[in-house]
Amino acid sequence: MAKDAQHPDLDEVPLTTVLAALSDPLRLGLVRLLSDGVERQWGELDTPVAKSTLSHHLKVLRSSGITRTREEGTRCYVHLRLDELERRFPGLLGSVLAAEGHGATTVGVKPQRQPA
Amino acid sequence: MAKDAQHPDLDEVPLTTVLAALSDPLRLGLVRLLSDGVERQWGELDTPVAKSTLSHHLKVLRSSGITRTREEGTRCYVHLRLDELERRFPGLLGSVLAAEGHGATTVGVKPQRQPA
DNA sequence: CACCTTATTCGATGTTCGTAGAACATCGAA
DNA sequence: TTCGATGTTCTACGAACATCGAATAAGGTG
Numbered sequence: 001m002a003k004d005a006q007h008p009d010l011d012e013v014p015l016t017t018v019l020a021a022l023s024d025p026l027r028l029g030l031v032r033l034l035s036d037g038v039e040r041q042w043g044e045l046d047t048p049v050a051k052s053t054l055s056h057h058l059k060v061l062r063s064s065g066i067t068r069t070r071e072e073g074t075r076c077y078v079h080l081r082l083d084e085l086e087r088r089f090p091g092l093l094g095s096v097l098a099a100e101g102h103g104a105t106t107v108g109v110k111p112q113r114q115p116a
Numbered sequence: 117m118a119k120d121a122q123h124p125d126l127d128e129v130p131l132t133t134v135l136a137a138l139s140d141p142l143r144l145g146l147v148r149l150l151s152d153g154v155e156r157q158w159g160e161l162d163t164p165v166a167k168s169t170l171s172h173h174l175k176v177l178r179s180s181g182i183t184r185t186r187e188e189g190t191r192c193y194v195h196l197r198l199d200e201l202e203r204r205f206p207g208l209l210g211s212v213l214a215a216e217g218h219g220a221t222t223v224g225v226k227p228q229r230q231p232a
Numbered sequence: 233c234a235c236c237t238t239a240t241t242c243g244a245t246g247t248t249c250g251t252a253g254a255a256c257a258t259c260g261a262a
Numbered sequence: 263t264t265c266g267a268t269g270t271t272c273t274a275c276g277a278a279c280a281t282c283g284a285a286t287a288a289g290g291t292g
C-alpha cells in the first residue's frame with residue numbers, strides 16, 4: 001500500500017461503508033480470520049483469489065476503517081482495528097462474527113517462511 | 117410484490133446477504149424507520165426516489181429476509197422481522213441502529229389518506 | 233549490481249447495482 | 263365498466279465493483 005496508506009478516522013466512516021465492506025464473502029472471511037486480533041502478513045492469507053484481487057480487497061477493508069496496515073520492509077501486516085471499531089460501532093463486530101451460516105469465504109493461514 | 121412474495125427462511129439467509137441489504141443508504145433508512153416495529157404502508161414511505169426504485173429496494177429487503185410484506189387489497193404493508201432477525205443474528209440490528217453517523221437516507225412518513 | 237520476493241497499480245473485461253420511465257396488473261369506488 | 267390509486271415488471275443505462283494478468287516499484291539478499 002505504502003504511499004496512500006490512508007487509514008480513515010473511524011468517526012468519519014459511515015455505517016453503510018462498513019456494512020458494504022463486510023458484505024463481501026472474501027472480506028468477511030478475512031475479518032473472521034483476523035478477529036483473533038493477531039497481526040498477519042499478506043502472504044499468510046490463504047485465499048482463492050489472485051494476488052492483485054487480494055490487494056484490492058485489503059484496500060477496501062483499510063479504506064473503510066476496518067483494518068490497519070503496517071509495512072515493514074517489503075512485508076505488510078494487517079490487523080483489525082478491534083478497539084476502535086468497538087467504540088464506534090458497539091457490538092457490531094461481535095454480532096457479525098457470532099453469526100453462523102455467514103456466507104463468508106473461508107480464509108486459511110498459509111505456513112509462512114519464517115524470516116528467521 | 118404479489119405473486120412471488122418470497123419471504124426466505126432466515127436460517128437460509130447468509131449474513132453477507134443481510135449486510136449487503138443494509139449497506140445501501142436508502143434501505144438502511146427504511147430499516148431505521150421501521151425499527152419501531154410499526155407496520156407501514158408503501159405510500160407512507162417518504163423517500164427521494166421513484167416509485168419503481170422504492171419497489172426495488174423493498175424487494176431487496178424482503179428477499180434478504182429483513183422485512184415482511186403483507187398485502188391487503190391493492191395496498192401493501194411492510195414491517196421488520198424483528199424477532200426473527202434477533203434470533204438469527206443476535207444483536208446485529210441493535211448495533212446497526214445504534215450507530216450514529218450512519219450514512220442512511222432519512223426516510224420520513226407521509227401523512228397518508230386514511231382509508232376512513 | 234543482479235535477482236528474488238512482496239505488494240501495488242494499471243488496463244481490460246464482465247458483472248452487479250441503483251436508478252428511472254413506461255407499460256402492465258389489481259383492486260376498490262363511482 | 264370506467265377511473266384512480268397502488269405496486270410490479272420490463273427495459274435501459276451509467277456507475278461501481280470483482281477479477282485477472284502484466285507491468286511496476288521497493289526491499290532484501292547474494
